[in-house]
Amino acid sequence: MSTGSDFFSVLRRAGLGLILALGLAGCATAPTDPVEREIYEEANDPAQPLNEAIFEFNMALDKVIVRPIAKAYEFLLPDLVRDSVRNFIRNLKTPVILANDLMQGETERAGETMGRFLTNTLLGGGLFDVAGAAGIPYHEEDFGQTLAVWGVEEGPYIMLPFLGPSSPRALAGFIVDAGLDPFRWWGYHSDRPWIEYNTAIRAGVEVIDSRSRNYSQLESLEENSLDFYATVRSLYRQQRESMIRNGVDNDESIPSIGYDENSPAEDGVPQAEIPSPSALN
Amino acid sequence: MQRRSFMSVSAGVVLFVLLGLGLPFSSHAQEDAGAFIQNLADTALTALTDEKISNAERADRFRDLLQEGMDIPTVASRVLGPYVRRATDEEMKEFVSLLEENIVRKYAIMFKGYSGESINLVETKPLRGDMQQVTVSIQRTDGQPPVDVRWIVHKVDGQNKIIDIIVERVSMVTTQKEEFVSVIRRGGGKVESLLGELRERNAELATNVKD
Numbered sequence: 001m002s003t004g005s006d007f008f009s010v011l012r013r014a015g016l017g018l019i020l021a022l023g024l025a026g027c028a029t030a031p032t033d034p035v036e037r038e039i040y041e042e043a044n045d046p047a048q049p050l051n052e053a054i055f056e057f058n059m060a061l062d063k064v065i066v067r068p069i070a071k072a073y074e075f076l077l078p079d080l081v082r083d084s085v086r087n088f089i090r091n092l093k094t095p096v097i098l099a100n101d102l103m104q105g106e107t108e109r110a111g112e113t114m115g116r117f118l119t120n121t122l123l124g125g126g127l128f129d130v131a132g133a134a135g136i137p138y139h140e141e142d143f144g145q146t147l148a149v150w151g152v153e154e155g156p157y158i159m160l161p162f163l164g165p166s167s168p169r170a171l172a173g174f175i176v177d178a179g180l181d182p183f184r185w186w187g188y189h190s191d192r193p194w195i196e197y198n199t200a201i202r203a204g205v206e207v208i209d210s211r212s213r214n215y216s217q218l219e220s221l222e223e224n225s226l227d228f229y230a231t232v233r234s235l236y237r238q239q240r241e242s243m244i245r246n247g248v249d250n251d252e253s254i255p256s257i258g259y260d261e262n263s264p265a266e267d268g269v270p271q272a273e274i275p276s277p278s279a280l281n
Numbered sequence: 282m283q284r285r286s287f288m289s290v291s292a293g294v295v296l297f298v299l300l301g302l303g304l305p306f307s308s309h310a311q312e313d314a315g316a317f318i319q320n321l322a323d324t325a326l327t328a329l330t331d332e333k334i335s336n337a338e339r340a341d342r343f344r345d346l347l348q349e350g351m352d353i354p355t356v357a358s359r360v361l362g363p364y365v366r367r368a369t370d371e372e373m374k375e376f377v378s379l380l381e382e383n384i385v386r387k388y389a390i391m392f393k394g395y396s397g398e399s400i401n402l403v404e405t406k407p408l409r410g411d412m413q414q415v416t417v418s419i420q421r422t423d424g425q426p427p428v429d430v431r432w433i434v435h436k437v438d439g440q441n442k443i444i445d446i447i448v449e450r451v452s453m454v455t456t457q458k459e460e461f462v463s464v465i466r467r468g469g470g471k472v473e474s475l476l477g478e479l480r481e482r483n484a485e486l487a488t489n490v491k492d
Contacts, residue, residue: 036470038363039462137426224387226478230463234456242450 044156045233051159055229058164062211070211082209084127089206090138091117091126096177100141104149109246112136140243143180144173148244157233165236314413314434315405317441321350322400322417329392336390343389344381352435352442353381359444359454361472362462368472376472379479386486398422403429411435412444 030046031037045051074082094117101110116138119131132138147169148154155168166174178184184199194201225231328342347353357377358365368376403416415432433445445454461475468474 033470035363035367036466039466042362043459043463225460226475226482227460227463227467230459231456234459235451238451238455239449245450247450 043230043233046156047158051157052229054159054161055232057161058159061162066207066211067215070208070215073208074212082212083129085205086209087120087124087129088126089202089209090129091120092183092202093140093181095182096143096180097139097141099180100143100146100177103143103146104141106141106246109139109141112139113141139246142170142173143176144170144240145244147173154237154240157237165232167240170240313405314432314441315402315415317434318415318417318432319400319402321346325392326395329389330395332393336393339393340385340389343392344385347381347384350441350443352437352444353377355435355437355442355444356380356454360457360461361465362458364462364465364470364472367470372472372476375476376479379476379483382483383479383486386483408433413441 031040077085094113098110098113098117101107101113116129116131116136119134119136120126120129124130129138144167152169154170158166158168158171160166160171163174178199181199183202187196187198190196221231222228325343325346328346329339331339334342354377357373357380360380361368361376365373399420401418401420403418405413405415408414412433412435415434417430417432419428419430421427428449431447432443433447434441434443436442445452447453464475464478465472468477
């Protein structure tokens with residue numbers, strides 16, 4: 001009996017110690033200096049050291065595997081073939097995009113998605129973007145964006161191994177989208193390898209295809225940045241925000257980006273602080 | 282999917298690099314912000330894309346256009362984020378000139394031999410304060426959909442000056458701010474650490490782009 005309660009008191013003490021240690025670590029990462037604090041909160045990246053390590057890993061993976069394959073892919077295949085690859089993969093995304101269009105109440109865009117699918121499948125065999133040529137451009141939609149439209153907060157920045165920049169909201173969306181994809185379910189019920197592994201094949205091809213279209217831009221971006229990690233984080237968030245708004249130019253975003261807020265005239269004026277959940281910890 | 286969105290951002294940024302920083306020659310800035318942007322884009326494309334001029338000449342021309350068309354002091358104070366409150370007058374002064382030099386070194390060379398896309402003015406509309414937003418659409422030659430570029434312009438002593446360039450909803454100031462703030466933060470919160478890195482980078486860029 002006494003050994004039992006000893007055991008529990010040790011456990012309790014250890015647990016308490018752990019909580020204290022974590023608490024201290026948490027305090028240590030959120031700076032008290034007002035300027036540093038503001039920057040820390042603006043970055044909204046509490047796991048930055050871990051995120052940076054994963055970013056390094058992703059970059060190394062890109063350098064050694066993805067980029068060489070993408071270069072070969074671009075070198076070996078004519079533009080027409082690469083475009084067909086992309087069109088084919090995009091066409092298969094239709095169910096997920098359509099579902100998210102509808103969940104966001106975007107009936108017009110849902111109509112475009114449906115129209116594109118029918119046109120490109122029937123007239124383009126899934127390989128040619130006939131609808132795009134006719135003026136109905138492709139658009140992306142995912143459940144992360146749907147959550148945003150429904151008012152779910154983005155949460156802190158996270159860098160995922162292999163997948164790149166993300167957030168809890170985007171990650172949750174990614175998982176839901178995987179479940180929404182009928183071709184994935186078809187794969188589960190097939191023995192034919194091309195169908196069984198279609199999800200992995202599509203994902204791999206898509207990475208290579210998009211990389212082949214962007215490596216020179218990405219290189220100059222990396223060369224020109226003094227802090228590539230921070231640049232990528234900023235670009236990711238701005239791009240996500242734009243996708244959520246479906247590219248609509250939102251006037252509200254102009255003042256909130258901070259125009260004039262840092263102008264010399266207002267130097268030293270403390271900015272209104274809106275407590276964020278992390279600030280309250 | 283994450284990766285893709287990132288890729289399309291980077292494509293946008295490069296376009297900004299190619300076209301975003303076209304600035305006006307004329308010292309008589311037009312009253313109308315839209316005409317100002319149209320004029321500067323045309324002028325930059327004429328003055329900077331000539332393959333026959335030397336890189337040094339191209340950089341000089343670009344610098345003239347930049348100083349005339351962009352409100353560099355305002356941009357400089359905004360890209361420092363909250364650290365602007367920590368910068369001394371001395372540091373601020375040096376930062377403005379380092380930033381200008383950095384922009385010239387990074388972007389002037391990209392106009393070399395550039396040709397192609399046409400630029401259409403889409404709309405001009407007033408924003409908060411005296412700011413105007415000029416949206417142009419760049420038609421691309423490679424069959425990709427056109428790219429929207431928004432220029433945020435305000436008046437300095439009655440002249441139009443650019444304070445931000447937004448390509449496909451990606452703001453140059455926001456992106457540059459997060460980069461610079463991160464550099465300073467890594468440097469222990471000292472503005473001098475950014476100045477040091479910029480000095481070094483500008484010197485590197487200068488040696489890389491010699492004729």
